[in-house]
Amino acid sequence: MNAIEIRNLTKAFGDKLAVNGLTMSVPEGAIYGFIGENGSGKSTTEKCICGLIQPSSGEIKLWGKDYRDQGARAQIGVLIEAPGCFPNYSVWNNMKLQAANLGIKNEDEEIRRVLHLVRMDGAASNKFKNCSLGMKQRIGIAFALLGNPKLLVLDEPINGLDADGMRIMREILLDLSHRGTSVLISSHILGELEKIATHYGIIRGGKMLREMTASELNANCPTYVALKTNETERARDILQQAYGRAEIDEQTGEVRVYGAYAEDVAKYLFGNFGIAVSEIRTAKISLEEYYVGLMQEGRR
Amino acid sequence: MSANLKTDDFGKRLKTMLKVDFRRMFTMPTVWIMLGISLALPILILVMTSFVGGMSAVDPQTGLETEMESFTNVWQAIGSAGGSAMSMDLTGMCNINLLYFLVAIFVCLFVGEDFRSGYVKNLFTVRAKKLDYVLSKTVVLFAASVGMFVLYFVGAMIGGGIAGLSFDLAEVGASAGSIVLCMVSKVFFALVFVSIALTLSTVGKQTLWLSILGSLAAGMLLFTMIPMMTPLNAGAFHVILCVVGGPLFAAGLGAVSTVILSKTNLI
Numbered sequence: 001m002n003a004i005e006i007r008n009l010t011k012a013f014g015d016k017l018a019v020n021g022l023t024m025s026v027p028e029g030a031i032y033g034f035i036g037e038n039g040s041g042k043s044t045t046e047k048c049i050c051g052l053i054q055p056s057s058g059e060i061k062l063w064g065k066d067y068r069d070q071g072a073r074a075q076i077g078v079l080i081e082a083p084g085c086f087p088n089y090s091v092w093n094n095m096k097l098q099a100a101n102l103g104i105k106n107e108d109e110e111i112r113r114v115l116h117l118v119r120m121d122g123a124a125s126n127k128f129k130n131c132s133l134g135m136k137q138r139i140g141i142a143f144a145l146l147g148n149p150k151l152l153v154l155d156e157p158i159n160g161l162d163a164d165g166m167r168i169m170r171e172i173l174l175d176l177s178h179r180g181t182s183v184l185i186s187s188h189i190l191g192e193l194e195k196i197a198t199h200y201g202i203i204r205g206g207k208m209l210r211e212m213t214a215s216e217l218n219a220n221c222p223t224y225v226a227l228k229t230n231e232t233e234r235a236r237d238i239l240q241q242a243y244g245r246a247e248i249d250e251q252t253g254e255v256r257v258y259g260a261y262a263e264d265v266a267k268y269l270f271g272n273f274g275i276a277v278s279e280i281r282t283a284k285i286s287l288e289e290y291y292v293g294l295m296q297e298g299r300r
Numbered sequence: 301m302s303a304n305l306k307t308d309d310f311g312k313r314l315k316t317m318l319k320v321d322f323r324r325m326f327t328m329p330t331v332w333i334m335l336g337i338s339l340a341l342p343i344l345i346l347v348m349t350s351f352v353g354g355m356s357a358v359d360p361q362t363g364l365e366t367e368m369e370s371f372t373n374v375w376q377a378i379g380s381a382g383g384s385a386m387s388m389d390l391t392g393m394c395n396i397n398l399l400y401f402l403v404a405i406f407v408c409l410f411v412g413e414d415f416r417s418g419y420v421k422n423l424f425t426v427r428a429k430k431l432d433y434v435l436s437k438t439v440v441l442f443a444a445s446v447g448m449f450v451l452y453f454v455g456a457m458i459g460g461g462i463a464g465l466s467f468d469l470a471e472v473g474a475s476a477g478s479i480v481l482c483m484v485s486k487v488f489f490a491l492v493f494v495s496i497a498l499t500l501s502t503v504g505k506q507t508l509w510l511s512i513l514g515s516l517a518a519g520m521l522l523f524t525m526i527p528m529m530t531p532l533n534a535g536a537f538h539v540i541l542c543v544v545g546g547p548l549f550a551a552g553l554g555a556v557s558t559v560i561l562s563k564t565n566l567i
Binding site for chain 2: 047050051052053054068069070073074076078080081082083084085086087088089093096097098100101102103143153
């Protein structure tokens with residue numbers, strides 16, 4: 001069963017369509033990377049799922065039930081934009097309120113558990129307003145984890161986190177996913193997302209551009225040989241003819257050849273055409289490159 | 301693994317919501333400030349007006365002499381007998397009825413902070429039933445307003461004692477029983493202000509100034525009615541009117557607030 005199932009979701013703010021007939025599904029236990037440009041409708045979709053804004057039309061189901069179902073909604077942990085905390089309350093008091101809201105029995109124990117998970121044990125007595133951006137983000141994640149929700153909806157949770165914070169976040173989400181928790185996570189830090197996501201949804205202009213699993217993305221992201229030479233354009237033309245697909249990376253000045261082995265390419269260029277290769281490596285199209293390519297394709 | 305979607309019954313949901321709201325209220329400095337004002341306000345009014353009472357001032361241009369008004373009896377700080385509309389003098393305007401405005405402001409601050417801090421994101425994600433929220437807020441804020449009215453009453457007694465005012469009930473046409481009934485009526489009438497401010501806060505959401513201004517404007521319309529509904533010589537009629545009418549009014553507006561929260565964007 002899917003944790004989230006969305007069909008033809010539309011949300012309009014006045015004349016502007018923020019989400020336009022979006023269809024997507026998040027399987028149970030998946031870490032679903034929700035990707036899109038600013039203003040593409042990611043946050044609006046997440047807010048609709050959490051019942052914070054009212055969809056104009058369409059259907060949202062959580063574990064097969066309508067998203068307004070109290071039982072389904074009680075299973076969601078959420079971090080949308082910033083954590084919803086009272087600035088003048090201590091972190092502890094803020095968490096006590098949410099623990100009471102969730103009807104958690106051993107409140108203190110549970111709060112200590114989630115604060116420890118995000119390595120914020122020492123910050124419990126701090127006033128929320130005095131916490132740094134990174135601390136606030138970790139506390140927001142702790143909030144979302146209170147009561148072991150079965151679904152996490154996280155909007156840009158990695159923003160403001162340091163390297164250690166990102167690692168902790170990664171470990172927590174992978175662990176939760178292994179235990180069956182579903183995660184819908186939107187982020188612009190695609191490198192981090194690529195390390196944990198099992199599914200992807202790429203949204204543009206409020207519409208789902210592509211939805212795929214990590215292995216499908218892998219298949220869409222071929223390996224290539226990148227090389228540097230003094231005769232870039234000539235090398236490109238030769239390799240294009242020999243291997244079918246070669247291009248120049250405008251940013252690095254490298255020639256990229258797809259479907260080839262590094263050693264063969266270097267030998268072929270030097271042996272047959274006398275073109276010396278100064279640097280050569282094998283690499284793979286990253287999620288970021290795939291995404292940028294997809295966006296550029298969309299614009300064209 | 302399939303999520304176990306168990307649904308709590310209404311009683312349990314309301315209990316946890318009340319726990320959240322009471323805890324939130326008592327960890328909020330504003331409630332203590334409001335309770336402090338409720339106690340201090342009558343003391344300040346009664347003591348300060350007693351200094352100027354009976355003094356006269358002459359207008360230098362017209363030569364007209366006016367005597368400064370003041371309270372002569374401590375029960376004037378609680379209300380006036382007779383059940384007529386509000387009198388436009390010092391005792392008619394500067395009495396316990398001012399608290400209704402304070403209650404309205406407190407409701408707006410309390411509810412508005414939920415929206416301004418983004419706390420509603422945590423709250424309403426896991427709570428689909430908006431009725432729980434409205435009901436709990438009404439109960440908690442009503443409890444706070446009861447506290448404010450009791451403290452004002454206590455403050456009026458202290459202030460009256462300090463200012464040396466008369467405590468004679470007959471002088472103002474009231475009795476000990478009617479004072480109790482008057483206070484019960486006033487307290488339940490506060491539900492009208494609580495529910496109006498709550499509804500306007502659900503409309504205003506993060507826009508606190510809008511909720512406060514709207515609540516004060518609505519309060520001004522009702523202000524002149526209060527002495528008629530809750531006179532010092534209140535009887536069973538006034539009590540029934542307020543004890544039954546207040547909750548009914550709150551239930552009606554509560555339903556409106558619930559619909560507003562269910563049909564509009566929360567953030």
